[in-house]
Every structure is written in structure tokens, then in C-alpha cells.
Amino acid sequence: MRFLTADYLYPLYKNPIKEGVLQISDMGEVIAIFDNREDITNEKLELFDGVLCPGFINAHCHLELSHLSGQTDKGKGFLNFVEAIQQRNNFSKERIKEAIILAEQQMIKNGIVAVGDICNTSDTIFQKTKGNLNYYNFIEVFGVKNKLTDQIITDAKALRNNFRKAGQKATISPHAPYSVPPKLMREINISFDNKDSLFTIHMQETHHENELFQNKEGVLKTWLENKKASPEIWKNRQRAVDILQELEAEKVMLVHNTFTKKEDLTENYYCTCPNANLYIESTLPDYSIFDTDKLCLGTDSLASNKSLSILEELLVIKENSNFDLNTLLKIASKNGAEALGFSNLGTFEKGKTPGVNLIYGLKKVSVIA
Numbered sequence: 133m134r135f136l137t138a139d140y141l142y143p144l145y146k147n148p149i150k151e152g153v154l155q156i157s158d159m160g161e162v163i164a165i166f167d168n169r170e171d172i173t174n175e176k177l178e179l180f181d182g183v184l185c186p187g188f189i190n191a192h193c194h195l196e197l198s199h200l201s202g203q204t205d206k207g208k209g210f211l212n213f214v215e216a217i218q219q220r221n222n223f224s225k226e227r228i229k230e231a232i233i234l235a236e237q238q239m240i241k242n243g244i245v246a247v248g249d250i251c252n253t254s255d256t257i258f259q260k261t262k263g264n265l266n267y268y269n270f271i272e273v274f275g276v277k278n279k280l281t282d283q284i285i286t287d288a289k290a291l292r293n294n295f296r297k298a299g300q301k302a303t304i305s306p307h308a309p310y311s312v313p314p315k316l317m318r319e320i321n322i323s324f325d326n327k328d329s330l331f332t333i334h335m336q337e338t339h340h341e342n343e344l345f346q347n348k349e350g351v352l353k354t355w356l357e358n359k360k361a362s363p364e365i366w367k368n369r370q371r372a373v374d375i376l377q378e379l380e381a382e383k384v385m386l387v388h389n390t391f392t393k394k395e396d397l398t399e400n401y402y403c404t405c406p407n408a409n410l411y412i413e414s415t416l417p418d419y420s421i422f423d424t425d426k427l428c429l430g431t432d433s434l435a436s437n438k439s440l441s442i443l444e445e446l447l448v449i450k451e452n453s454n455f456d457l458n459t460l461l462k463i464a465s466k467n468g469a470e471a472l473g474f475s476n477l478g479t480f481e482k483g484k485t486p487g488v489n490l491i492y493g494l495k496k497v498s499v500i501a
């Protein structure tokens with residue numbers, strides 16, 4: 133049994149407690165929370181400088197792209213980034229695997245306990261089955277031509293089944309409003325079964341997405357036309373968020389939302405990846421518009437971020453919002469756990485095993501349990 137205390141305890145399901153004490157079992161299960169250190173007698177208190185909070189949830193990552201670290205140009209815009217990612221297969225399997233192992237180690241060191249991970253391949257399964265972290269895998273589909281729908285969905289189901297056979301949570305999810313025609317969306321809906329709990333989708337990562345749907349123009353439209361895309365993509369949707377009407381799920385997590393306006397907002401979960409937005413588009417979402425009980429945080433991949441650290445993402449939000457520390461930590465932990473359905477993570481509620489992070493000077497994080 134351990135009794136942990138610091139300047140502040142952030143249980144996240146209730147208000148922060150000055151000099152509060154967290155009692156956990158040797159297995160990391162939360163046993164109790166005490167408001168005063170004096171309540172603990174005859175037990176050894178472990179005293180820390182800083183604040184204690186639950187383990188972080190990285191709600192959006194692409195672990196399989198870790199080998200592309202340093203391979204893409206910074207600040208060249210979204211379409212340039214998409215083209216650069218096409219180089220993903222020009223690397224040996226060994227290099228891809230090694231990068232996945234190192235990226236996971238980095239996340240663990242940075243206090244991350246669960247990940248919402250986008251998958252286009254089975255490359256990460258070998259590492260995920262080791263059980264070092266909790267993963268919700270989103271099998272991402274895209275394909276701008278209607279005639280490829282059957283093949284795309286057949287391949288996606290095979291990949292999803294590989295993940296499920298390995299004991300992993302896996303759901304087929306659409307990539308983005310501009311890359312999935314209505315026909316493919318219908319097949320994605322049909323694929324959703326009782327093992328699935330939410331969809332995720334990249335949303336309004338570039339302003340070209342708004343140009344495409346609202347004005348039926350811009351470089352994204354030219355890009356799609358060059359790829360002989362099915363025009364229903366932009367004809368049937370008047371706004372990027374209109375694609376949500378085609379998704380039949382109770383829960384959706386929208387990722388990026390860099391160019392989302394207040395009138396675009398829905399009841400869904402929203403995930404922001406600030407450092408990736410700065411890397412690719414040199415801009416950030418307007419944080420004042422979001423419901424802070426539904427806002428989650430992700431690192432995106434090492435192709436568009438120098439590290440996989442939720443604390444570093446939090447620091448960017450802190451500089452660009454008026455959120456207090458309790459709100460920031462909820463975004464980093466509680467909300468992502470709720471969105472991804474990890475009911476034993478995200479808060480210091482009794483019976484959970486959420487992991488314990490110590491943050492000191494709001495600069496460094498270390499894993500305490």
C-alpha cells in the first residue's frame with residue numbers, strides 16, 4: 133500500500149485538494165483519497181513537489197507512422213503533408229518496427245496510459261499485444277472513388293479482424309469528410325457492430341476543407357478531381373460537418389477541428405492536436421468555442437510532431453486559452469478516457485487503476501505509479 137501526497141492532488145472527478153493524499157494498492161488501484169495529511173497516521177507518506185494527476189490519455193495518434201519522424205517538411209501546409217506521408221512504405225519493416233517500439237516507450241515515459249490509435253496496417257499489432265498500454269484502434273478507411281468501395285471495406289474488415297484476434301479493440305472509421313464518399317460511409321456504418329463503441333474522423337484540419345464543401349472550389353477540389361474522385365463527396369455535403377449526418381453512431385470523436393467555428397459544433401467529443409496543427413498548418417483551433425467536458429487531447433504522429441507528450445500539448449493549450457489547470461488536466465486525462473471508453477482510467481475514483489503522474493513546474497512529468 134502507498135500513500136502519495138504533493139502540493140495539490142487533482143482527482144479530476146472532484147475539485148483539486150491542497151496537500152491531499154492518494155492511497156493506492158501495490159497494483160496501482162485507487163483505494164481512497166484523504167483531504168488532509170494529518171488523516172494519515174502510522175503510515176509512511178511519500179511526499180512530492182508539484183501536482184499529482186491520473187495517467188494521460190493520448191486520444192489521437194498514428195503509432196505506425198513513427199518512422200516518419202523528421203521526414204516531412206514543417207509548415208508547408210496540409211496537401212504537402214499528405215503527399216509526404218505517401219512515402220511511408222519506402223522503409224524496411226525492421227525500421228518501422230523499431231520506431232514503433234521507441235515511440236511506445238516514449239509515451240509510457242511521458243505518463244500516457246491509453247491511446248486512440250489510427251491504423252492503416254497491421255504493423256503495430258506485435259507491440260500492442262505486449263499489453264504495455266491500452267489501445268483503442270481505429271481502422272481508417274479512405275478512398276475517393278465509388279468503384280473501389282467493396283475492395284476497401286473488405287480489406288478494412290480483414291485488418292479489423294486481425295486486431296480483434298490479437299485481443300485489441302478495433303473499429304472501422306472514416307478518414308475525413310473529403311476522402312470518404314457517401315457510398316463508403318454507408319458500408320462503414322454497416323460494419324459497426326456490438327464490439328464497437330465510437331467512430332473517429334479527422335475534421336476541418338485545413339481551411340481548404342471548408343472551401344471545398346461551402347464554395348465547391350479550392351486546391352482540395354482540384355486535388356480530388358485529379359484523383360478522379362466521386363463528386364458526391366462535395367455535392368452532397370454543404371459543410372464538412374454534414375458528414376456526421378451519415379454516421380449512425382451514438383459517439384463520435386472529431387479530430388483536429390482547427391478551422392471549426394462555433395456554428396459547426398455538435399454534442400460529440402472533440403480532440404485537439406495542437407503541436408501537429410502548428411507543425412502542418414502553423415495555426416491552432418479557437419479553444420474558447422469548445423465544451424471543456426468533451427475536449428480531448430492527442431499528439432498525432434511523429435510525422436507531424438517532435439515528441440509524443442501530452443504535457444507538451446497541454447502547455448500549448450495553456451498559452452492559447454484561459455483554461456485553469458483542473459480543466460487542462462481533464463482534457464489530458466478524464467475526457468479522453470470517457471471518449472474512448474476506458475472506464476478504469478482518467479480519474480482518481482476508488483477502484484480505478486488510472487496511473488499516477490507527477491507534474492512539477494508545469495514542465496516535466498514523471499510516472500509515480
Ligand SMILES: [Zn+2]
Pocket residue numbers: 192193194250334387432433
Ligand atoms: Zn491523424
